[in-house]
Amino acid sequence: MSTEGQVIRCQAAVAWEPGKPLSIEEVDVAPPKAHEVRIKITATGVCHTDWAYLYETGQGMRARPYPLVLGHEGAGVVESVGPGVTTFSPGDKVIPLFLPQCGQCERCRSPKTNLCMKHWANTQMGVLADGTSRISCKGQQVYQFLGVSSFSQYTVVPDTSVTKIRDDSPLDKVCLLGCGVSTGYGAALNAGKVEPGSSCAVFGLGAVGLAAVMGCQVAGATRIIGVDINPDKFEKAKEFGATECVNPSEHSRPIQEVVVEMTAGGVDCALECVGSVTVMRAALESTREAWGTCVIVGWTETEEMSVIVHKLLMGRTLKGTYFGGWKSVESVPKLVEDYMNKKMKLDEFVTHTLPLDQINVAFDLLKSGKSIRTVVSL
Known part of the structure; x- marks a missing residue:
């Protein structure tokens, strides 16, 4: 049965307040609005930045509104698209992006930077273009971390903050290109x-x-x-x-x-x-x-x-450097190609694979230095 246009109930790891472990909850994910894409997330990396915003707010990290669904290093499949979306279709494999690339602003037109500011102020505060989130839990709005929230089985992102990748991409590996690997790799090549x-x-x-x-x-x-x-x-x-x-x-x-x-x-x-x-x-x-x-x-x-x-x-x-200097929408698919053509490593970063209900274990592994990247399967 098609879920297009309907609210989807699914599981997500919700942070109800800073400094406390995540809680696995049933959440409602609303349909995408104009120029938005709803994605079924199948895998997400657990990044130190996720941990830091939860446990180090006020210690170098600005406060975010709560409750919050963290996660920004995911990969999945398009479930449905909102009005005005022309570049994505249901079934497309995609990587959501915490850094947009609208292709139209002054920064996108310049080869000097990758820092597109489309919806930037909103996504930094956990909401989309209309000032609201698409995720709710127990009748309460849940904010989307960096506009992504990949610790949810479904999420909705702006169509300028997602990129299509090749159909044979292993999502449990290429999800790492949504943040950590791309950032460090590009820091050496593009910035350094x-x-x-x-x-x-x-x-x-x-x-x-x-x-x-x-x-x-x-x-x-x-x-x-x-x-x-x-x-x-x-x-x-x-x-x-x-x-x-x-x-x-x-x-x-x-x-x-x-x-x-x-x-x-x-x-x-x-x-x-x-x-x-x-x-x-x-x-x-x-x-x-x-x-x-x-x-x-x-x-x-x-x-x-x-x-x-x-x-x-x-x-x-x-x-x-931010996101390694990569212009996100156009560069991430090329990095996927490099991985698929064995020109760069990804598998070697993955030390643990866990289900969503063990997300707090993934944080523990990260903080203790026992993992490089834990990939959570949703």
Whole structure:
């Protein structure tokens, strides 16, 4: 029986308030309105950003309205489309996007940025274009994290925040291209512009950091130093292309001094994939004078970074990146193609696969450092 135009009742992991575990609830997902797409989510990655917004609000993360369905790294199949949608049809395999690409605004028309602002203010606050969410529970509106909410079996997103992918794509793998892998990989290729024969340091070897390591290797870097306080991650980092790894806790002096000494002056490119302002400064100071580049990839919203101005005056570049610099709608299908053609790794990021009702276990694995990416099957 067709569900088009009807409210769909399904399961979702609802955050009723910050700092508390998610609760599996029956939710109602309304039909898509104009220029919206309703998606049956089949798989979603569990990203550190999801955990951080739940448990670190006020500690570098701005507050979001609750109740809230988290999740922004999903993949699924189009169930139905709203009026005015011409580029998607029921049955299409898609990846919802927390970063839109409308193709019409000044930023979309510029090759200099991927930061489309279509519906940005609304989706940051968990609602769609009309100021409301399409998800409700127990008669109460439930907000959609970044306008996505992939921790729900169904969700509705703007048609500028979704991209169609090839029919044979394994959704439980390509979902990772909705955030973490694309972000780290693009940070090296698009923002860092890593060059053949160069040296790099990647600070933080979670999923984003490992993707950055992979990007450095693909770009032709000959020396890639992985930096993390968890030595259990070193073997995996080398699998992705790290040539050596260093643990800051094993040294009595600042890690930037260690990296500068290791490289006789500093690396050509450093990528910070932690979201710590202390690590951001260390990454900058680990780069080579005159042309070193530091890319801030790790996410934090309210903290201030301290920089010694002289470090910049001596020719270093400090820059940030969002979603790896990829123009989302057009780039994600190309990344899927690269994966399908064995030009990039995805399977190796997945360390655990769990059902939706174990979503809190996925968070525990993430926080303890025991997982790289847990994929939740919906």
